[in-house]
Amino acid sequence: MGWSSLDFGPFILSFKLAGITTAILFIVALPVAWWLSQTKARHKPVVEAIVSLPIVLPPSVLGFYILFALSQNSPVGAFFEEQFGIKLVFNFTGLVVASCFYSFPFMVQPLQSGFENLNPHMLEASYLAGKSRLKTLLNVALPNIKPALLSGLIITFAHTVGEFGVVLMVGGSIPGETKVASVAIYEMVEVMDYGSAHIYSAIMLLLSFSVLLGVYIFNRQYKKHLGWRDD
Amino acid sequence: MIEIAVHKKLIGSSGPMKLDLALKLAEKSFVALAGESGSGKTTLLRILAGLEKAEGKINVSGKAWLERGKSLPPQEREIGYVFQDYALFDNMTVEKNLLFVRKDRALAKHLLELTELSKMKGRYPATLSGGQKQRVALCRALMNHPKILLMDEPLSALDPSMRTRLQQDILKLHKEFGTTTLMVSHDPSEIYRLADRVILLDHGTIKQDGSPKEVLLKVKGSQKFSLTGELLEIIKADVIHIAIIAIGQQIVEVVLDEEESRLFKAGDTVQVSTKAFAPTISLTGSTSHL
Numbered sequence: 001m002g003w004s005s006l007d008f009g010p011f012i013l014s015f016k017l018a019g020i021t022t023a024i025l026f027i028v029a030l031p032v033a034w035w036l037s038q039t040k041a042r043h044k045p046v047v048e049a050i051v052s053l054p055i056v057l058p059p060s061v062l063g064f065y066i067l068f069a070l071s072q073n074s075p076v077g078a079f080f081e082e083q084f085g086i087k088l089v090f091n092f093t094g095l096v097v098a099s100c101f102y103s104f105p106f107m108v109q110p111l112q113s114g115f116e117n118l119n120p121h122m123l124e125a126s127y128l129a130g131k132s133r134l135k136t137l138l139n140v141a142l143p144n145i146k147p148a149l150l151s152g153l154i155i156t157f158a159h160t161v162g163e164f165g166v167v168l169m170v171g172g173s174i175p176g177e178t179k180v181a182s183v184a185i186y187e188m189v190e191v192m193d194y195g196s197a198h199i200y201s202a203i204m205l206l207l208s209f210s211v212l213l214g215v216y217i218f219n220r221q222y223k224k225h226l227g228w229r230d231d
Numbered sequence: 232m233i234e235i236a237v238h239k240k241l242i243g244s245s246g247p248m249k250l251d252l253a254l255k256l257a258e259k260s261f262v263a264l265a266g267e268s269g270s271g272k273t274t275l276l277r278i279l280a281g282l283e284k285a286e287g288k289i290n291v292s293g294k295a296w297l298e299r300g301k302s303l304p305p306q307e308r309e310i311g312y313v314f315q316d317y318a319l320f321d322n323m324t325v326e327k328n329l330l331f332v333r334k335d336r337a338l339a340k341h342l343l344e345l346t347e348l349s350k351m352k353g354r355y356p357a358t359l360s361g362g363q364k365q366r367v368a369l370c371r372a373l374m375n376h377p378k379i380l381l382m383d384e385p386l387s388a389l390d391p392s393m394r395t396r397l398q399q400d401i402l403k404l405h406k407e408f409g410t411t412t413l414m415v416s417h418d419p420s421e422i423y424r425l426a427d428r429v430i431l432l433d434h435g436t437i438k439q440d441g442s443p444k445e446v447l448l449k450v451k452g453s454q455k456f457s458l459t460g461e462l463l464e465i466i467k468a469d470v471i472h473i474a475i476i477a478i479g480q481q482i483v484e485v486v487l488d489e490e491e492s493r494l495f496k497a498g499d500t501v502q503v504s505t506k507a508f509a510p511t512i513s514l515t516g517s518t519s520h521l
Contacts, residue, residue, distance in 0.1 A: 121318035124282055127305045128312050129332040129375060139331070143322035 006199060009176055010184035017092070017180060018160035021099040022107075025156055028100070029107035034137055036108070037115035052105045059102070063169025066098045070170070090172050095180075098170040099160050107156045114148025115141055147219045154215045158208060232258060233379060233411060237278055237287035237297070241435065244269045250285070250435035256379075258292070259409040263422040263443070266432035272415045275432075276381045279413070280312055281305035291378050311372030311410065313382040317364040319356040325367050326352040332374035342370035345407065346400050362393035366400055373408060382414040386421060391480075398424055419447050457504035465492050476503060 070088035088094045126136040164182040171178030188197040233256040250271045277283040289297040329339040346366045429446040431439035460478035472492035
């Protein structure tokens, strides 16, 4: 099998899914991470445990629950179907929803630890300068956790590209709709099309490596820019 | 006039403690807050800034900052705060650090000129020395024309020569702006140079309150000249004994007789004093100022 006959659809779908998921999660995870980093609430560990669940749950379990919750037979699925005419399973929308659950901790955790490592006096200095919590978050906290922010964005993106179990459970393998690269590779191996599987896998490997390399180079440059010694 | 009457339960290093303070600060005064660590100095500053909760009353020139459980948020208190660890905004240049507080370019320029930082205005905090960072922090704290300037051991992380430089800057800015200032400090020479009043805290209460002279000069009795130091060692030399004593950063020798040498041991805190002779001073170097 040659390059010309290779279908890049699954790759495009994977990256589209990862891009949308990352954008949504940045907006959703930012206030959660900020709250977790600043709060002294007694129930903080409960929230942290819930946020981190997708890391330890087998993707099949997570996928099963999401499938169950989003199907037409559940209140959530029925509501979306009746009110907006949107089906949430076995289509791209469903994949986005499932990916957001699946990758949530990968966005929250780097941001939260970035915020927690900030000098609390720096944030207090901003409050004392008369700035609100929102202005402090956007103008002081966020710009000072650039490496953590970039890690969060990239890891969320990469983790979503690399997702397999949840996608298979919630999306199935509909070409052009839910058949992402990881699922495509699985199917190639299943039908013993090792040539295509090799090419697909090599592309995934190369892309993943380039992205991670880019992140680490950025982090080094960023530290130099701020005048930190690289030791 | 700033009137403070606050109380709060604290968990100190030596168990639970009650902070209970009532004091008044005159406008434009420079007050030093001294006392052992854990005596409540930083907590008082943080309560004044609204960064920590407390019960009681705080009234600043007729405006209630804290009254009957109602606390004005730190954003509305108009406070300048200088932290021991500078706490500059690392993502902003020196000039932006000042302008973030208030978009007043003229004031920022003036402050940077007074502290000789004009050349550094485009630099990021990470490229500055400790002394430069603290000067930036001092300028930043004055950007919103604060009602009170609070400084929490602003100079304790700096080396002695840098400290002298910063003390001059603090004094210069205090003269220029007349901001009512409350500064936590452990250094008697710093307090003597800067403050017109010292409040000594002990376990959350005021132990002493007076002028630096009254509080810092511990001379009792009829001595004319007296220093407190730590006895490091007693050396026997022929028939006499020599006591090696550390006073501040200096090491001095004092001759003792056989009987005296038995009264003291290494580690004792001792007072070195003289009555009969008047000590003289002579110039050895000058760090000139103002």
